[in-house]
Amino acid sequence: MANIELSTQPYKGTRDFYPREMTLRNWFFGKIRERLQLCCFEEYGGPMLESLDIYIAKSGEELAGEQTYNFEDRGGRRLAVRPEMTPTVARMVAGKLGELSFPLRWFSIPNLYRYERPQRGRLREHWQVNVDIFGADGFEADTEVISTAVSLLDALGAKKDMYRVHINNRRFFNDVICSLCGTDAEGAKKISKVIDRKGKVGREAYEKDMIALGVSADMIAKLDSVYSMSVTEAAALCPDSQGAAELLGLFSMLDKLGLSEVCEFDFGIIRGLDYYTGTVFEVFDTSPENNRAMFGGGRYDNLVGLFVKNAHVSGVGFGFGDVTLENFLVTHNLIPDDLYTGRAKVLVTRFDGIDYETYADLAAKIREAGVACTVYNGQQRKIGKELDYAGKAGFTHAVTMGTDEKAAGIVKVKNLSRREEKTVAVPDLADPKVFD
Secondary structure (H helix, E strand, O other), X not given: OOOOOOOOOOOOOOOOOOHHHHXXXXXXXXHHHHHHHHOOOEEOOOOOEEEHHHHHHHHOHHHHHHHOEEEEOOOOOEEEEOOOOHHHHHHHHHHOOOOOOOOEEEEEOOEEEOOOOOEOOEXXXXXEEEEEEEOOOOHHHHHHHHHHHHHXXXXXXXXXXXXXXXXXXXXXXXXXXXXXXXXXXXXXXXXXXXXXXXXXXXXXXXXXXXXXXXXOHHXXXXXXXXXXXOHHHXXXXXXXXXXXXXXXXXXXXHHHOOOOOOEEEOOOOOOOOOOOOOEEEEEEEOOHHHOOEEEEEEEEOOHHHHOOOOOOOOEEEEEEEHHHHHHHHHHOOOOOOOOOOOOOEEEEOOOOOOOXXXXXXXXXXXXXXXXXXXXXXXXOOOHHHHHHHHHHOOOOEEEEOOHHHHHHOEEEEEEOOOOEEEEEEHHHHHOHHHHO
16 A cells, blocks of 8 residues: 555546635635625525435436435445535425425535536536525516526626526427427427437437437427527417416516516527426527536426425526636636735744744734734745745735834835835734735
8 A cells, every 4th residue: 555656636527726726716606695695595505415315306216326426325325425406405495394484595505526527617526506496486586586697697797798598498398399299298308308419419310319209300390490489489389388478477577677688588498307397597608618508597396395295385596517607707807807916915024033922913913904914934034035935925015023123113014016115113013004
């Protein structure tokens, strides 16, 4: 064992977050938390490990087994490292069903693990913002979830030409498939799986799979025509569809709220997970560099029923990961120029002959001003070396006090970027303007 050379690389599909990366991640998650709390969403959390059974109940044995990191613990229980948060929050809601006041407005930012092939925008581990409203049945809640998604992008400085929200309705989609393809609900479900992967397999493979399900070339052509229709034109195909009415109501409300500029009907949006029952949507980056959905969600009307028999709690929400969000922010130059340098950060240097407590008192006084500060505790006790360290470690200012300054009750404050130095009385270090 002693001769094994261990790799310094993280596990495939995961990342190390050095301080610079953490600064970026904390910035955008901080903005997101602030905006969600402003919209009265409350943060919750859940365990990293869940029973594998809840993912099997939601997605099926095969999918749950393939996409999760799962194992049997010493007590013989089948567990999975969570690949998503929706089953967890459904379990939590079910667990306190009689105690909660609906509608619930909850959000979380967990890290998730899925066993899949890493690629741009998709890793095996990622952090995901989850936003949900439980116990609100009308399309108004769908509207609010979509407007919240737009609001988060606005909070991060995104302009309206940088993204588009593509919207469909699963009830409506199924009704159209049944009508145009002459099939039943089970047939529509199989056809939806083929349509969901249409953009990934190529036209020839798509048509072959559709024909194998009994969808003729004429039916395929009719389906193709729906993709270019407006929401009102498409809704006319199934005027008695509940999904059509929901779509028309939703788009009318989005228009009144001034969101129609960034929202559009897209018959191809399905959200492959079977639990979606109504509105579904995905948000796309308009940059060709990021040609995939950034995030999405929709209405799932009774996941809570997996845990409590005869419980009927509607849910609508969305999720988006930090990987695609960071790609979006970088591509559109939305990361603030001063993110890594904007805040004052002070190093108190040390001289031999002056006790450590004196310097620690100076640092405490500077922190009283709300300015980040620490005392140098490296081995190179020469002022040149200490200042060199301060520059490389990202400090903006250095405070020096030798025996003469201590006797006079003053310090020297050096602005490292401007290479300017001034003399400051020790009591005045509690004024943050000293470090402007």
